[in-house]
Amino acid sequence: TDDAAYAYAASLLHDDGSSASSNNGGWMSSSGEYRQRATEALAEVNRKLALVESLAQRVSRDSPAKVAGPLLRLHGFEL
Numbered sequence: 001t002d003d004a005a006y007a008y009a010a011s012l013l014h015d016d017g018s019s020a021s022s023n024n025g026g027w028m029s030s031s032g033e034y035r036q037r038a039t040e041a042l043a044e045v046n047r048k049l050a051l052v053e054s055l056a057q058r059v060s061r062d063s064p065a066k067v068a069g070p071l072l073r074l075h076g077f078e079l
Contacts (some may be wrong), residue, residue, distance in 0.1 A: 009038035009045075 060067045069079055 005042055006035065006038045009041040010034060012041060 072079060
């Protein structure tokens, strides 16, 4: 699964790097740079996911009704 994650991150980087390719003569200078940028991108995604999970836990703890109501409606229950 790590290979799939790196491939996904690389595809995102490729989209960003395609506009910058004229600046450095190519998208990536080496596979090491490619892997390093993919690792950094994945670390950023993991950091953001941790923030979202923390926020979700806080909201569900502080205001359970605000979380439960929309989830129940989403699954077809009327309140």
